[in-house]
Amino acid sequence: MQTSIAPVSLPSYVKEFCAEISSLPPQVLDYTSSEGSLPSECFENVKRKVAVAGGQAVFGWQIWEWPGVLVEAEFHSVWQSPAGELFDITPKLENERQIVFVAELGKTYKGERVDNWRKALIDNRIVHDFIRLCEASFDWFGQTPPSGTELEGREARVYIHFEELKLLLITTLKSGTSRNALCACGSGEKYKRCHEPSVEKILQLSDRSMK
Ligand SMILES: [Zn+2]
Secondary structure, three states: OOOOEOOOOOOHHHHHHHHHHOOOOOEEEEEOOOOOOOOOOHHHHHHHHHHHHOOEEEEEEEEEEEOOOEEEEEEEEEEEOOOOOEEEOOOOOOOOOEEEEEEOOOOOOOOOOOOOEEEEOOOOHHHHHHHHHHHHHHHHHOOOOOOOOOOOHHHHHHHHHHHHHHHHHHHHHHHOOOOOOEOOOOOOOEHHHOOHHHHHHHHHHHHHHOO
């Protein structure tokens, strides 16, 4: 479910967020199409581009913003042309033409998935819980293929429960940030009495399993 946009300017909260991730300054990069490039395959796309056009891969973070809710940084690679200019060559699902990118020195892709950085844009329990859910599910299942179909038994049930709760909180946050609002599951109960305890329970479970 698409909730976030690629910001094309650098408001102070984006700059502050980037400063927590990297010592280099964030920049707005243009997207340029590149033959054979696929969405979500930035590392392969850049590797192929370097092989045919020269230049080099630069690693860092692409910034996404869910306006009023959170900012997120996704591990990303862009292409540095032989002339030294940076271009994003990975197509976006929403056809964004520019991205905010912050390079990180010394960072490379080692074949493993890397969790996003996330920061709440408001001080709100549901937003914080959503971020904790994302982090906990990555800690647990980060290297599992996203479909989760290889999992069995209890692991599969926990995985599905995480995914359901994340989706529920996304739906909840799309209509507001009040814990007194009706739960997005459709039960007719207030969120804080309906699914909030389930969120708390799975976070406690994952805390214990990580120890
Ligand atoms: Zn509910």
